[in-house]
Amino acid sequence: MQQWALLGANAVVTTAYLAIAVAILRPLVASGQLRTNPLGLATGTIFLSCAVGHGLHALHAVHAAAGHPTAPGWPMAVWDALTACVALFYLSLRRSYAELMRGAQLFADLEEERVRALAEQQRAADREYRAVFDHAPNGTLLVGTDGRVLRANRAAHDLLGVVDGGLVGTRPAERGASLEPGHREQRWRRADGSEVPVHVSTSLVRGDGPAGDHLVCHVVDLTEQAAARAAVDASEAKFRSVFESSQLGMVISSPEGRLREANAAARRLLALDEGPDPEHWSQVTHPDDVARTSAAIEAVLRGERDGYDLEKRFLRPDGQVVHVSQSTVLVRDPSGAPLHFVTQLLDITARARADAALEDGARRLRAANDELREADQLSRDLVAMLSHDLGQPLSALRGYLELLEDDGDAMPEQLRTAMLARTRLAADRVRELVDEVLAMARAGALTADVEPVRAAAALERAAAGAVGVRVEVLPGAEAAGTLLADPSQLQQVLGNLVANAAKHGGGPVELGARAVPGGVELRVRDHGPGVPAAFVPHLFERGSRAPGTAAEGTGLGLHIVRRLVAAAGGEVRYEDAAPGARFVVRLPAAGADGPAEPAAPALRASA
Template sequence: MAVLLQRPVDNPERLAAVRATGLLDAEEAPGLRRLTRLAARLLGVPTALVSLVLDDRQVFASQLGLPQRWAELGQTPMTHSFCQHVVDGDQPLVVTDARTNPLVRDNRAIDEIGVIAYAGMPIRVDGRVLGAFCAIDSAPRSWSEQELAILEDLAAAVASEIQLVRAAQHAEATSALVRRILEVSQDAYVSIDADGRVLEWNPAAEQLFGWSRDEAVGVDLSRLVVPEQHRDAHRRGLERVRNSGTSRLAGTRLELPAVDRRGRDFPVELTLQATDTAGGRPVFHAFLHDISARRAAEEQLRRQAELIDAAPAAIIVRDPDGTIRFWNRGAERMYGWPAGAVTGRNIHRLLSTAFPKPLPEVERALQETGSWEGELVHRRSDGQVVVALSRHVSRPSADGTGYEIIETNTDITDRRRAELAREQSERRFRVQFHQSTIGQVIVGLDGDILHVNDAYARMVGRSAAELRGYGVVLLTHPEDRAGDTEALAGLFAGEGDAYERTKRLVHADGHVVDVQTGVRLIRDADGHPQHLIGVVQDITEQVRARRERDAAVTVLAERNAQLHRANQLKLDLMGMLSHDIGTPLTAILGFGEMLCEAELPEPLGTLTARIVAAGHRIDELRHNVLAMCQLDAGELTTVRQPVALAAALRDAADAADTTVPISCPPGVTVLANPAHLRQIVVNFLTNARKYGGGATAVTVAVEGREVEIGVHDEGPGVPEQLRAHLFERYTRAADAAAEGHGLGLHIVVSLARANGGRVAYRPAEPTGSVFALRLEIG
């Protein structure tokens, strides 16, 4: 079987990256506009495009030279796209004459746009090909390597411009305290020849360096932008490239010092590409932008970090949404996470922060007062819990677009752990002692009660206050006191730490309470007895239940014997129905049907037909009784087989002595036991005759892998209050005039389930009922 491979152009991750550029519906980016015009100028072509390729169309992020219709649309369908082949092939596409090229000769762009010669370079961003930067000619053309190299360099510049556009979209979300990312609108583009003389100088270069294009073109670049102390190194580098023919810096991103017309020194970030002219001499293309602000921000961050790292507490700078922007060494020590691993992550999720109050209240306090202080619970990298005394201060962010939060956290885990341990111990004791459902009592060595919980007090019918100072022996049944004394003597003698025994207490109203007691002797550090703790559980109901259980065993045994006899009677009945009645009934039906076919004179023919109909009714009742017996015994099973549905429905209609239109598509088969299928449909038809004035139609509908058989009538329908219980045993309408016991539909449900199907009822419109059986298609 052939496997359809996904085309790279349809890759969901690639498509998401294309949409993430933000260029599909945006105005033409100035940087891209200059690059397309530069490509047209350098390559001498009428048309240049920055094409972002989707799965159904290509969108021109920048364009030059398209016919007016396509220029206004700013996009074409895939039927007009050469650039899709650049994406699919993940490599450049060079076409000398599209009319003879097997790959594109059927492309509609040839006739409608005039694409004859084509050269397209992949636009790669983050390792994905988003589209193509292409040059188009309206006549056949052989593309030189130099032209292709220029186009490739410009494609790299396009990718850089796309990255800058995308970076600008996310610039607001970054923090000035961790890093400063310049808001870059355009890059300066400078092109020089092998001697270092300027060939191209775009408007951004004019703005960055202060020299106009007319002033710069033809001038040695080192005199315009290279600080004097670096000019010799610049010239030596050019000489090395001229001699070797290669540039070690081509294709890399560099940070270099620069100088503008006013003599201001500043750092720039530069991307360099080198191409060869027709004469073999290299041409260099550079894209530059000022990184002074970023350098200053980095230096500021470095100074701040040095000061903050000296603090012993954890100092964290984060965005209002919890994104960590700064993490000092104190935070590294306190939480075990290095700064490089946490920067950019959410502090609350990282540390599983638990606030003493809802987070919205903390945020509201920061907004209203500018600060918040309280205890937080954090989790370290090793899973240990840290309790921190935390102070949050809100201040405007460095870029002025929002605000940031400075957290100062001091570890108070040991102090809080000791306090919590004491509180938890006291709370556990109070909860366990006073709220326990089992009676508990603390007794002094003199036998008087010191403390008692409510469960014990209720057990003996007194209040807890009344029992304090009361002699515990007075609550014990007189016949059980000697046993308590003997057991206590063993505790004091060191024969054990505790004992358990069953005894009786005396309730305040005089009745006896059976209890299970556990008593433990508490000693001090020196081993001297201090007091007794007793745990007392009321087992009165358990004792009573044991007595009642023993009494019920005899009754249960007798009832089991009765059930056994009844079950044997049921088995005998099933045997009688199956053989003793089934055999003669089969003969009656067989001979009766033969007589019906013999065309007897009236009234013998009518009487014979009534005999056959009555026989079928008896046979239906016999099958229902057998099914009910099997249901009660849990023995209703079946073997399904393919059944031709149309013939089976006609057979069921004959068995029900019913003439009804049957609508069944030819050739439909279902998986079922034929006898069960017939019994279900006969039941539906019989019920329609009893309660609905007779069936008006039998329909068959195929839905996927299922077949629905519907029996329709136009009677009064099933009362709404009865529908929820319609298929339950013994369900009948209170005013039903027809005979029946309410078992037929219950049997039908079980037969349907045994055959892997299900039944349902729905009211017909405007009146009547539809009883439906769904079975698996055969």
């Protein structure tokens, strides 16, 4: 009986352990967590081993109840070994599981701490967002999909003149707002009925929070900008009014010189409507004024000055020249970069013409003054010429008359005839000088009535008229041919040179002539000390006299020679004869011998 009771108890326990093992292992197998849940696997295995062990005990009891006392003992040994293995596995697994649980608990603690930190950060961000939202300088509204305000900051309430919280639940559309996503400028009505210009930026925010989908509206007050814009528009309108109605021509051009705009006065002044609009200022500027205008523009662009003023000329399409007074300034942006030039043009054509007329009158006045000075100088020269050149023939005339008066009766007939001939020559010379002076006075300047003159005859006549000095005509004068000169003036030239040689030179005076290419040279030489080298450049100047000279004179003789020779188209020069001085008169050649002049009497003047 005892054996059967033990059998029944083991069967019940085995069934219970088996049911528990199946209840633990079946969900693990069904969910595929048999390998990932070692603790469940170990627990199910322990209950299963217990069920097996009690089953073996039940089997042993059956053998004993059946009268088999010698039933094998290996089932119990197997059960004991299996139970010991399962227990050892469970103990090791429990330690691992405990460590795993401690790690899991630590991880859970860290995760909880992270969640708390994130929550705190979220709360701080919410507080910061609320602070930024509430204290933002521009109005901000959160509007629900039904068009009602969910939340509004203080700036939005102040902007619309509503007490704090008064905008919540209201519809911005009732204030004239359009809340379509995007950016636009609008006018919203305030609580007092006035309107305020605003710039609205609206965006749609999709969210899972209490607000759900909603609109975020940022509203910027444009009152100051609108006032500034109105001021700019008013200034622009004022400038436009001044620009268009100004009587001065006004032009706006780019820093590169391209014409952008011209007012009506400028278009009339430059006749821009009579042809295609010029692209560059240089196309309407007088060519002679382009360079200095460009230089002024470059100086302004380099920052050396703010603008420039100048008087210049423009060319109209028909070629007419317009004189203007131009004033130009350069407008720069806040960074200093050039924007455009603004130019004012004042028509000064009438003034320029008046100035030109005044200048022409002044020029004529200067010319008249020059003529007066020349006339005055001419009169002085005439007086000097009379006093200088009349002295020589008058002295000769007086000397010959005195000789004839004293010794005329005792003179041989031939000598008396020669004396009378020389007296007539001297008288003729005086008459010629008087006629020349009168002609010069009437003409107002020294002129020459040139005609062919034989060089040799001119020299012979000059030698015959000399008084107080021995004059010789060198051989070869006939070969010099004929020259072009005023006969009377030529005798005056030669007489002055001979008189100058007698006064300042020494020894006999030699007269010679030679032909040169294109002309004839007449030479007058003395044998005196010559002219100091330092004084040579001043020989032919009016009133010049060599320093240290003992001879008397006015210093006009050689000056008159130069003027008379120049009037005939010739030139006179000085040469150092070593010893003595040589004056060379070069006159144009006549090209053919002229009519022969009567030679003077062969008598030579002697000291």
